[in-house]
Amino acid sequence: MTESQPEQTSQPIRGRGAAENPANRFEELHYELDRDDSGQVPAPETKFLRDTTSSIITYNESPDVGFDASINPYRGCEHGCVYCYARPTHEYLGFSAGLDFESRILVKENAPELLRRELVSGNWKPQVLAMSGVTDPYQPIERQIQLTRRCLEVLRDFRNPVSMVTKNHLITRDTDVLAELADYNAVSVHLSITTMDNRLRRFMEPRTSHIQKRLEALTTLSEAGVPCGVLIAPVIPGLTDHEIPAILKAVAEAGGSFAGYVVLRLPHNLTEQFSGWLDRHYPDRKEKIINRIRSLREGRLNQTGFGERMRGSGIHADTIRRLFRIGLEQSGLNSEGPALSVEGFHNPAQRQLKLF
Numbered sequence: 001m002t003e004s005q006p007e008q009t010s011q012p013i014r015g016r017g018a019a020e021n022p023a024n025r026f027e028e029l030h031y032e033l034d035r036d037d038s039g040q041v042p043a044p045e046t047k048f049l050r051d052t053t054s055s056i057i058t059y060n061e062s063p064d065v066g067f068d069a070s071i072n073p074y075r076g077c078e079h080g081c082v083y084c085y086a087r088p089t090h091e092y093l094g095f096s097a098g099l100d101f102e103s104r105i106l107v108k109e110n111a112p113e114l115l116r117r118e119l120v121s122g123n124w125k126p127q128v129l130a131m132s133g134v135t136d137p138y139q140p141i142e143r144q145i146q147l148t149r150r151c152l153e154v155l156r157d158f159r160n161p162v163s164m165v166t167k168n169h170l171i172t173r174d175t176d177v178l179a180e181l182a183d184y185n186a187v188s189v190h191l192s193i194t195t196m197d198n199r200l201r202r203f204m205e206p207r208t209s210h211i212q213k214r215l216e217a218l219t220t221l222s223e224a225g226v227p228c229g230v231l232i233a234p235v236i237p238g239l240t241d242h243e244i245p246a247i248l249k250a251v252a253e254a255g256g257s258f259a260g261y262v263v264l265r266l267p268h269n270l271t272e273q274f275s276g277w278l279d280r281h282y283p284d285r286k287e288k289i290i291n292r293i294r295s296l297r298e299g300r301l302n303q304t305g306f307g308e309r310m311r312g313s314g315i316h317a318d319t320i321r322r323l324f325r326i327g328l329e330q331s332g333l334n335s336e337g338p339a340l341s342v343e344g345f346h347n348p349a350q351r352q353l354k355l356f
Contacts, residue, residue, distance in 0.1 A: 019280060050106075190337070
């Protein structure tokens with residue numbers, strides 16, 4: 001099997017978005033997954049590996065994202081979203097962007113301590129931190145080890161603003177900490193919703209929260225005074241784009257106040273993986289969906305240039321944009337979340353020094 005020719009006969013694996021491990025573009029060797037007597041790949045067990053990184057805040061210079069710095073307590077994501085643009089990042093670790101991405105999770109066990117150390121440094125310039133910029137901070141393992149919660153507690157202690165995106169109802173566990181940050185205009189939350197169709201959700205993002213649970217999370221956060229809304233991500237042309245008005249209506253009714261969207265991106269071998277997923281689940285729609293994606297990407301399946309890669313271009317991109325704008329007007333949602341403030345930031349260590 002090569003990166004450009006994934007097995008088209010692979011069957012869906014229950015609880016997994018991918019069904020194979022395509023070759024790592026950086027590695028010369030590629031291992032084949034064991035198969036059972038029927039020739040299929042058995043469901044892999046999730047393994048959690050210690051990440052011994054010495055820093056936790058990462059920076060980016062992309063004008064297409066709304067943050068300059070982010071925290072990622074985990075690398076890889078057990079949610080298993082087949083379309084996830086972060087899948088190719090697993091290749092930098094020597095893994096595959098396929099099943100490895102959702103079953104080999106690196107855990108930054110000392111993330112809260114690293115975060116506190118970086119914030120207490122005199123070199124830290126208070127600014128909004130995104131959590132997470134790559135993988136979901138509330139994937140299933142977070143329920144046990146609480147890395148995200150402990151990082152939030154550090155941010156609360158410093159009153160440093162944070163913007164969060166998740167597909168998991170588990171975020172409501174931390175409503176107390178988020179509400180404290182909200183008192184200083186230092187938090188906003190996007191619940192990410194791709195579709196209102198839970199059957200499609202199970203195929204496409206198998207270990208994420210039920211759509212209704214995400215809407216309930218919006219209600220819980222809103223009632224606690226935490227600014228929250230929706231990120232429709234990704235919008236998949238020919239498959240989910242028609243759902244934009246229904247998603248926005250449901251979010252408004254749940255108590256959300258703002259919304260954004262991102263169209264599907266397929267960097268590197270994600271193009272082949274997504275194509276294989278369509279073969280497994282929606283072969284009758286595959287040609288239409290692929291052609292719509294190409295229409296957004298100037299005839300290609302992916303764009304890497306800044307400016308258009310998040311929204312696309314062309315007739316279908318304009319249609320999605322208009323559909324979103326009309327949905328905003330009908331639902332009463334804002335197109336942007338609150339402008340978070342660093343005015344409340346304080347360094348507890350410096351305060352202690354002043355007392356002495």
